[in-house]
Amino acid sequence: MSNAHQFKLKLQVNGKQVSQHVAPDTSLIELLRLDLGLTGTNQGCDTAQCGACTVLVDGQAIKSCNVLALQMQGRVVTTIDGLNLAPTGTEHLTTQATQATQTAHDANEAPTLHIMQQAFIDQGALQCGYCTSGMIMRAVAMVHERVAIDEHAVALALGGNLCRCTGYHNIVQAVMQGLTILRASQHLRGIINTDRLDHTNGLEGELDVSGIHSTHDEHDEKHKTIKTNQGSL
Numbered sequence: 001m002s003n004a005h006q007f008k009l010k011l012q013v014n015g016k017q018v019s020q021h022v023a024p025d026t027s028l029i030e031l032l033r034l035d036l037g038l039t040g041t042n043q044g045c046d047t048a049q050c051g052a053c054t055v056l057v058d059g060q061a062i063k064s065c066n067v068l069a070l071q072m073q074g075r076v077v078t079t080i081d082g083l084n085l086a087p088t089g090t091e092h093l094t095t096q097a098t099q100a101t102q103t104a105h106d107a108n109e110a111p112t113l114h115i116m117q118q119a120f121i122d123q124g125a126l127q128c129g130y131c132t133s134g135m136i137m138r139a140v141a142m143v144h145e146r147v148a149i150d151e152h153a154v155a156l157a158l159g160g161n162l163c164r165c166t167g168y169h170n171i172v173q174a175v176m177q178g179l180t181i182l183r184a185s186q187h188l189r190g191i192i193n194t195d196r197l198d199h200t201n202g203l204e205g206e207l208d209v210s211g212i213h214s215t216h217d218e219h220d221e222k223h224k225t226i227k228t229n230q231g232s233l
């Protein structure tokens with residue numbers, strides 16, 4: 001398609017300013033994988049069912065197959081490829097890891113893993129790995145949501161992310177490990193009050209994603225909010 005049928009998009013991806021001409025029907029996952037070469041985000045069902053394509057938009061978990069790239073105008077997108085360098089609100093709490101990451105980045109070396117990535121390794125929470133990047137991005141978004149750190153609440157909150165391999169147990173354990181470390185850090189800094197965590201939360205967690213709309217017309221009513229949980233385990 002010629003530039004005459006494309007529109008200029010400016011956004012931030014993994015800490016870098018991106019300016020790109022995109023077609024009106026280009027989805028966010030197409031922009032990420034095909035235009036920007038960020039292949040850490042996997043494309044599964046392409047119909048907002050599996051969650052493999054989950055990324056963070058302004059810190060909130062979004063299924064990138066289900067939004068248009070042009071809807072990302074001016075927004076901050078984080079993918080698994082840049083997770084270890086992305087602001088999580090816990091930098092001050094994970095000083096050692098953050099410094100190591102930054103040092104490695106400055107030295108052009110392989111960076112350290114994000115706490116949630118390490119938790120998935122520690123708990124053996126992946127097999128084929130196809131769902132893993134989406135699972136981890138969904139889990140990172142939970143840090144700022146009122147999802148309690150217990151098996152039931154975490155399993156509910158992962159309801160929109162499907163895994164065909166693991167049986168979910170180890171994934172839930174990994175998310176709990178990651179949340180425990182990240183939340184503890186935030187609690188110490190007074191960023192969150194863990195006493196107010198909603199232990200029934202899961203399906204109630206609607207995110208304010210004003211301006212982000214589904215590419216599917218039949219989902220118009222869902223445009224006002226994108227629920228953190230779709231489907232079931």
Ligand code: FES
Pocket residue numbers: 042043044045046047048049050051052053054063064065066
């Ligand atoms: S590829 Fe987006 S939800 Fe399955």
Ligand code: FES
Pocket residue numbers: 125126127128129130131132162163164165166
């Ligand atoms: S590890 Fe294979 S789909 Fe989840």
